Amino acid sequence: MNLTPKEIVAYLDKYVISQKDAKKTIALALRTRYRRMQLSPEIQDDIMPKNILIIGSTGVGKTEISRRLAKMMKVPFIKVEASKYTEVGFVGRDVESMIRDLVINAIALVKAEQEELNKEKIENYVINKIVEKLLPPLPESATEAKKDDYKRLLATMEVKVINGEMDDRIIQIEFDKIHIEFNDTNLPPEMAKVQESFSKIFETMNKEDKKKDVTVKDAKELLKHEAASKLLDMVSINNEALKRAANGGIIFLDEIDKIAISSKSQGRNDPSKEGVQRDLLPIVEGSSVTTKYGVIDTDHILFIAAGAFHLTKPSDLIPELQGRFPLRVELESLTEETLYKILTQTQNSLLKQYEALLSVEDVKLIFEDEGILAIAKLAHRANEITEDIGARRLHTVLEKVLEDISFNAEDHKGEEIIITSKLVHEKLDMVVEDEDLSRYIL
Ligand SMILES: Nc1ncnc2c1ncn2[C@@H]1O[C@H](COP(=O)(O)OP(=O)(O)OP(=O)(O)O)[C@@H](O)[C@H]1O
Numbered sequence: 143m144n145l146t147p148k149e150i151v152a153y154l155d156k157y158v159i160s161q162k163d164a165k166k167t168i169a170l171a172l173r174t175r176y177r178r179m180q181l182s183p184e185i186q187d188d189i190m191p192k193n194i195l196i197i198g199s200t201g202v203g204k205t206e207i208s209r210r211l212a213k214m215m216k217v218p219f220i221k222v223e224a225s226k227y228t229e230v231g232f233v234g235r236d237v238e239s240m241i242r243d244l245v246i247n248a249i250a251l252v253k254a255e256q257e258e259l260n261k262e263k264i265e266n267y268v269i270n271k272i273v274e275k276l277l278p279p280l281p282e283s284a285t286e287a288k289k290d291d292y293k294r295l296l297a298t299m300e301v302k303v304i305n306g307e308m309d310d311r312i313i314q315i316e317f318d319k320i321h322i323e324f325n326d327t328n329l330p331p332e333m334a335k336v337q338e339s340f341s342k343i344f345e346t347m348n349k350e351d352k353k354k355d356v357t358v359k360d361a362k363e364l365l366k367h368e369a370a371s372k373l374l375d376m377v378s379i380n381n382e383a384l385k386r387a388a389n390g391g392i393i394f395l396d397e398i399d400k401i402a403i404s405s406k407s408q409g410r411n412d413p414s415k416e417g418v419q420r421d422l423l424p425i426v427e428g429s430s431v432t433t434k435y436g437v438i439d440t441d442h443i444l445f446i447a448a449g450a451f452h453l454t455k456p457s458d459l460i461p462e463l464q465g466r467f468p469l470r471v472e473l474e475s476l477t478e479e480t481l482y483k484i485l486t487q488t489q490n491s492l493l494k495q496y497e498a499l500l501s502v503e504d505v506k507l508i509f510e511d512e513g514i515l516a517i518a519k520l521a522h523r524a525n526e527i528t529e530d531i532g533a534r535r536l537h538t539v540l541e542k543v544l545e546d547i548s549f550n551a552e553d554h555k556g557e558e559i560i561i562t563s564k565l566v567h568e569k570l571d572m573v574v575e576d577e578d579l580s581r582y583i584l
């Protein structure tokens with residue numbers, strides 16, 4: 143991961159409109175980690191990541207930023223919801239399991255890299271296996287002439303398998319070597335070990351049933367796992383993954399406001415929320431967590447927390463936890479102009495999605511610029527009159543505008559439908575201006 147901060151921001155710009163401060167802060171934090179890794183180990187140890195807290199009301203892009211980061215990142219990255227965890231000792235996922243998830247993510251990442259590096263070897267293995275099935279080997283006693291014939295046959299068969307001519311043939315492959323992964327990360331390592339032995343027992347029990355008839359085409363995919371587990375060194379992959387998770391890992395802790403305890407409504411608060419916050423402290427600050435792949439130190443994992451903080455404030459988090467998120471960024475609420483840009487400038491924007499969906503019915507949707515402006519304007523208006531739900535309002539507004547067209551698509555086959563400002567107003571004016579109505583419909 144050696145994108146510069148500007149490149150990271152440029153990437154995010156394609157999907158998330160405005161919210162410059164947040165993008166900058168995140169990009170810088172990522173780059174700082176890259177810089178740190180270039181230094182001598184001795185100074186590396188002292189450079190701690192500065193965790194980030196993103197604050198912004200609902201529907202302004204918090205989760206969207208993390209979703210896009212996850213896709214872009216070549217570092218171990220997971221996104222979790224703080225509200226899903228429960229205090230240690232209670233039934234549910236404890237917070238340490240997020241570190242285990244991160245390690246699993248890192249393993250998948252390193253494994254994919256290794257698979258890519260060893261692509262040729264893996265492919266050869268797979269092809270050989272399939273050819274072996276299609277042409278059973280000759281008995282030892284075969285004559286020299288037969289053996290020569292066989293070799294030639296093998297070579298042509300190999301070509302045929304590679305270029306897909308044999309794809310429809312059925313062969314039988316054994317699954318006993320395919321490891322069934324139980325990755326319930328919620329289990330503590332001791333339990334995970336027990337589970338592992340269970341899955342081994344299952345594997346031996348079912349050995350006979352593990353033969354399966356599949357097409358050559360499917361076998362090519364299925365055998366890749368077997369090839370990878372044979373050819374790749376899983377121990378060094380695990381070690382590398384642990385190292386990467388510890389030094390480059392990022393955990394996006396969404397919905398952190400849901401574990402804050404509002405100072406106003408003390409009576410009704412759930413005491414276990416505070417427990418979760420306390421459990422988070424050592425992990426965010428840095429501690430050792432045991433996973434079934436090994437022990438990992440969390441000191442250098444970067445945490446990005448995000449929350450709407452509608453009912454609570456960041457100061458409602460316990461002070462120790464607040465202190466562990468020194469960088470704060472606020473997302474702006476969305477203006478009419480931003481909403482317009484979200485419709486027009488993001489990749490795979492809602493408009494493009496609707497166009498694509500209706501094109502399946504052979505209906506061509508054309509959004510006039512005036513029409514889009516009207517949609518943005520009315521969405522913004524609805525946010526003002528009722529609750530501000532940010533860009534999510536665009537979904538409801540657009541759905542309302544296109545509802546009839548979408549429902550009656552078959553009657554419009556082969557037609558072009560132009561979404562004009564007039565049409566938008568016709569569909570929406572009544573609803574938006576009537577507060578009660580818009581509460582229900584939009
Ligand atoms: N600034 C933005 N640019 C582009 N799309 C956005 C932006 N803000 C929100 N959206 C779109 O609106 C929808 C909701 O956004 P998102 O999930 O990020 O909200 P959120 O800030 O996480 O809200 P919540 O606090 O309710 O979880 C998504 O479909 C997203 O694509």
Ligand SMILES: [Mg+2]
Binds near residue numbers: 206
């Ligand atoms: Mg969200």
